[in-house]
Amino acid sequence: MKKQNVTLSLPKSLLKKIKVMAANKEKSMSELLRESLEEKIKEETGYKRARERQLKLLTKGMDLGTKGRITVSKEEIHGRR
Numbered sequence: 001m002k003k004q005n006v007t008l009s010l011p012k013s014l015l016k017k018i019k020v021m022a023a024n025k026e027k028s029m030s031e032l033l034r035e036s037l038e039e040k041i042k043e044e045t046g047y048k049r050a051r052e053r054q055l056k057l058l059t060k061g062m063d064l065g066t067k068g069r070i071t072v073s074k075e076e077i078h079g080r081r
Contacts, residue, residue: 018032018033
């Protein structure tokens with residue numbers, strides 16, 4: 001995989017926390033940030049795919065075995081006979 005350097009501008013307090021976290025995990029800051037960004041992208045794309053899948057299901061509808069016919073009345077359902 002080809003890599004490219006980037007420059008980030010971060011608050012000093014956040015940078016200190018990232019350095020500590022990376023050291024605790026025995027990783028470089030670059031590795032820690034890369035993993036965090038990759039996870040964020042996976043979450044975002046996974047959500048979008050799931051949302052699209054569910055919207056298609058809503059549009060299509062589901063087969064509940066009624067073939068579009070309601071064979072019971074509201075009164076029967078609620079025991080009002």
